[in-house]
Amino acid sequence: MKLPLAGLLALALALAACQPSSPPAAHDAGPRAGMSVGSPWLRESPPGAPVVGGFLTLHNGTRIDDRLLSVESAAAERIEIHTMRDDDGVARMRRLADGLPLPAGATVELKPGGFHLMFIQPHAALEAGGRVDATLVFEHAGRVPVVFDVRPPGARAPAAHH
Numbered sequence: 278m279k280l281p282l283a284g285l286l287a288l289a290l291a292l293a294a295c296q297p298s299s300p301p302a303a304h305d306a307g308p309r310a311g312m313s314v315g316s317p318w319l320r321e322s323p324p325g326a327p328v329v330g331g332f333l334t335l336h337n338g339t340r341i342d343d344r345l346l347s348v349e350s351a352a353a354e355r356i357e358i359h360t361m362r363d364d365d366g367v368a369r370m371r372r373l374a375d376g377l378p379l380p381a382g383a384t385v386e387l388k389p390g391g392f393h394l395m396f397i398q399p400h401a402a403l404e405a406g407g408r409v410d411a412t413l414v415f416e417h418a419g420r421v422p423v424v425f426d427v428r429p430p431g432a433r434a435p436a437a438h439h
Contacts, residue, residue, distance in 0.1 A: 311339035312379075312418040317425040319409055324402040331356070331394030331425060334386045335413075337379040343417045345377040350411035354398035361390055370395075376416070405429045 315334035322329045337343050348356040358373045368390070377392060379385055387393050396409075403409065407427040412420050 312337055312343065312415060312421060314413065314421060314423050317411075317423050318428050319396065319403055319425045321405040321427055321430050322399060322403045326402070327398060329353070329396040329399050329403055330389065331396055331411075332387050332389065333394075333423070333425075334384060335377075335379055336384045337381055337418075339417070340381050341417055342381050343379045343415050344375075345379060345413060346416055347376070347414045348394055348411055349414065350396065350409060352399055352401070352403070352409045352411070353396035354400070356411070357395045357397060358392070359395050360392050379415075403427045 313336040315336070317331070317333035319332075320330045331348070335345065345358060348358070350356060358377050359370050360373055361368050361370055363369075372395075373392075377385065377387075385392065405427055409425040409427065411423050411425060413423055414420055
């Protein structure tokens with residue numbers, strides 16, 4: 278039996294539609310969907326403050342290791358990822374130049390006295406009750422928008438989970 282070219286193409290498309298599709302690979306499924314951000318907040322800052330601390334919880338719900346590479350926001354000149362360490366009884370802050378590792382399945386809390394973000398040279402004073410838009414940039418999850426709540430200076434934990 279001879280089929281015209283158009284008939285062969287239609288038959289091929291129909292057969293392809295009947296084939297079971299394979300599930301997408303983990304990286305094709307959108308690792309961003311597996312990266313959750315909880316309770317982002319900043320400390321209130323007085324006018325002219327050179328830095329403001331930023332905190333949040335990150336959960337890498339994917340099966341691949343990821344890394345928070347940077348944070349972007351129009352609210353500050355730049356934002357750095359830092360850690361604190363005890364050096365003979367003196368707390369020392371250190372910038373994580375290579376970003377913050379987020380192993381597959383891990384939850385990492387950025388909090389006062391540990392991993393945190395430093396909003397350097399904020400463009401305006403941040404007042405409690407305000408909000409700051411930012412974008413987290415991950416090695417695999419890509420760009421994830423986030424909104425930080427501004428909390429009073431003595432705040433140690435977020436008021437509510439976002």
